[in-house]
Amino acid sequence: MLYTSVTFSANTALNTAVYTATITNNLPVVVALTCDPSPCPFNVDNSGKVTVAADLQSNGVSLYTWSLEADDTYNTVVSQNISVIITDINVAPTITNLNDVATVLENQPIGTSVYHVSYSDVNGDTPTFSASFTPAACASMYNIGTSDGIVSTRVALDFESDPSCSMVVDVFDGRATSSPGTLTINVADVDETPVWLQAGYTYSTPEVPSGTALAVAGISATDPEGAAISYSIGCGSDSGYLTVDPTSGAVTMTAAFDLEVSAVNTHTLACTLTAADATGQSSGADLSGAAVGATFSLTMTATDGGTPPLSDTAVVMVIVVSTTTTTTTTTAATTAAAASTGSEESTGFLSSTESIVFFVLACVISAMLAAVLGFLVWKFCCRNAYTNGATKVAPNQGTNQSNKYEVLLVNIGLYSVLLG
Ligand SMILES: [Ca+2]
Ligand SMILES: [Ca+2]
Ligand SMILES: [Ca+2]
Ligand SMILES: [Ca+2]
Incomplete structure (x- = not known):
C-alpha cells in the first residue's frame, strides 16, 4: 500500500530511511524513484525503502512529489504521486x-x-x-x-x-x-568649550613695576568650533596685581608686588585663567572632559631680601629704590657682595628715572649749601684775619687760631672740588 503523503524534518540525517513502499510481486523487482523538483536528494532500494541521500537543508526545498516504479522485467508498476513535506527548512534571517x-x-x-x-x-x-x-x-x-x-x-x-x-x-x-x-x-556638532594649550602655566619674575608685560609663554586656548576666544583672569585674594588681555591672552602686572612690605622672599599669585568662546562656553560645560580653566601661578622672587643683606653704602641707592620697592638693612661689610650679585637695589635705582633725578637734586643742594657756608666762613673769619695786617694773629689766641683758619680753608677746598 502506498501512502499519498509523508512528512519529515530537513534535519534528518543522511541514509536515514524516511519511507518504505510496499511492493507485492512473485518476481524480483527493480524500484526507481523520481522527484519533482529534481535533483532528487533521496535513494530507493529494490525493497522499496527510501533514504536521505543529500543535505535537505542545503537543498532548501520544503515540498517534493515522488513517483515510484517497480519493474519485474515483464511489467512496470507506477505508484500514485506521493507528497513529501520537508519541515524545518531553514530560511535565512x-x-x-x-x-x-x-x-x-x-x-x-x-x-x-x-x-x-x-x-x-x-x-x-x-x-x-x-x-x-x-x-x-x-x-x-x-x-x-x-x-x-x-x-x-x-x-x-x-x-x-x-x-x-x-x-x-x-x-x-x-x-x-x-x-x-x-x-x-x-x-x-555640539558647541564645546575652548581647550587650553596647556593645563597650567608657571612663571617667575623679580619684582617689577606696574604695567610690566610678563612674557609668559604658551598662554593660548582654541575653540573646537573655531570661535574667537576671550580671556579673563581671576586671582581671588591676590586680585589687582595681574590682568590678561582679553584678545591676546597677554598677562600684565598692573600693580607692583612688594615682597619687603609683605616680609617674604617669594610670593605666589595663584590665578585662574578662563578662556571663553563667542557663545560664552567656558568652564564647566565641556563634555569632552578637557581642562577649561588653566591654573596660572606667578611666583615673585626676591634678590635682596635674604642673606647677605645690603650695606650702608647701598643706602644711597635705597633712597631711590624705596620709591618703587624697598630694601633691607645696612652693614658696610656687604657692599661688595651686593654690588657683585647685581642686587635688586642697584638695578632698581638705575632703572628708575625718578630716583636718578632725586639723587642728583640732593647732591646739588648739598653742594650749594656747602659753598654758601664756606663763603660765609671765609668772609667773616679768614678775610678779617688777613686784612688786619699786624693783628693777623690775635694776641690772646696765638698760633692755635691760625691753625683753625687753615682747617676751615681745607674744608672749603673740598667743597670746591665737589662743586667742580
Ligand atoms: Ca532561519
Ligand atoms: Ca563641536
Ligand atoms: Ca565653542
Ligand atoms: Ca568635538
Missing part, C-alpha cells in the same frame, strides 16, 4: 530596518545607544549580528551587540574629527546569513 541613517550627538557617554538593527527569522533561530565599518577606524568608535543588534558608542565621539561612519550589518542564524544592510551614522 532578514534585516528589516536597513538601509538607514542614524544621528548621534558628539561627546555622549560611552555606551550611548545609536541604533537598533531589527531582523526576522521564520524559524525563530537565534541571531548573531556582525558588522564591518568604513572607514576602518570607525570600528573603534561603534559596537553592535552580537545578540541584540544594538549599535552603541565605544568612545566619546568627536564631530570635528570623525563626523560620519558607515557600517554594513548582517545576521547569521546558525545556518544562513542575511543579506547585508547599511547603516550610516552621522555625528551632530
Whole structure:
C-alpha cells in the first residue's frame, strides 16, 4: 500500500530511511524513484525503502512529489504521486530596518545607544549580528551587540574629527546569513568649550613695576568650533596685581608686588585663567572632559631680601629704590657682595628715572649749601684775619687760631672740588 503523503524534518540525517513502499510481486523487482523538483536528494532500494541521500537543508526545498516504479522485467508498476513535506527548512534571517541613517550627538557617554538593527527569522533561530565599518577606524568608535543588534558608542565621539561612519550589518542564524544592510551614522556638532594649550602655566619674575608685560609663554586656548576666544583672569585674594588681555591672552602686572612690605622672599599669585568662546562656553560645560580653566601661578622672587643683606653704602641707592620697592638693612661689610650679585637695589635705582633725578637734586643742594657756608666762613673769619695786617694773629689766641683758619680753608677746598 502506498501512502499519498509523508512528512519529515530537513534535519534528518543522511541514509536515514524516511519511507518504505510496499511492493507485492512473485518476481524480483527493480524500484526507481523520481522527484519533482529534481535533483532528487533521496535513494530507493529494490525493497522499496527510501533514504536521505543529500543535505535537505542545503537543498532548501520544503515540498517534493515522488513517483515510484517497480519493474519485474515483464511489467512496470507506477505508484500514485506521493507528497513529501520537508519541515524545518531553514530560511535565512532578514534585516528589516536597513538601509538607514542614524544621528548621534558628539561627546555622549560611552555606551550611548545609536541604533537598533531589527531582523526576522521564520524559524525563530537565534541571531548573531556582525558588522564591518568604513572607514576602518570607525570600528573603534561603534559596537553592535552580537545578540541584540544594538549599535552603541565605544568612545566619546568627536564631530570635528570623525563626523560620519558607515557600517554594513548582517545576521547569521546558525545556518544562513542575511543579506547585508547599511547603516550610516552621522555625528551632530555640539558647541564645546575652548581647550587650553596647556593645563597650567608657571612663571617667575623679580619684582617689577606696574604695567610690566610678563612674557609668559604658551598662554593660548582654541575653540573646537573655531570661535574667537576671550580671556579673563581671576586671582581671588591676590586680585589687582595681574590682568590678561582679553584678545591676546597677554598677562600684565598692573600693580607692583612688594615682597619687603609683605616680609617674604617669594610670593605666589595663584590665578585662574578662563578662556571663553563667542557663545560664552567656558568652564564647566565641556563634555569632552578637557581642562577649561588653566591654573596660572606667578611666583615673585626676591634678590635682596635674604642673606647677605645690603650695606650702608647701598643706602644711597635705597633712597631711590624705596620709591618703587624697598630694601633691607645696612652693614658696610656687604657692599661688595651686593654690588657683585647685581642686587635688586642697584638695578632698581638705575632703572628708575625718578630716583636718578632725586639723587642728583640732593647732591646739588648739598653742594650749594656747602659753598654758601664756606663763603660765609671765609668772609667773616679768614678775610678779617688777613686784612688786619699786624693783628693777623690775635694776641690772646696765638698760633692755635691760625691753625683753625687753615682747617676751615681745607674744608672749603673740598667743597670746591665737589662743586667742580
Ligand atoms: Ca532561519
Ligand atoms: Ca568635538
Ligand atoms: Ca563641536
Ligand atoms: Ca565653542
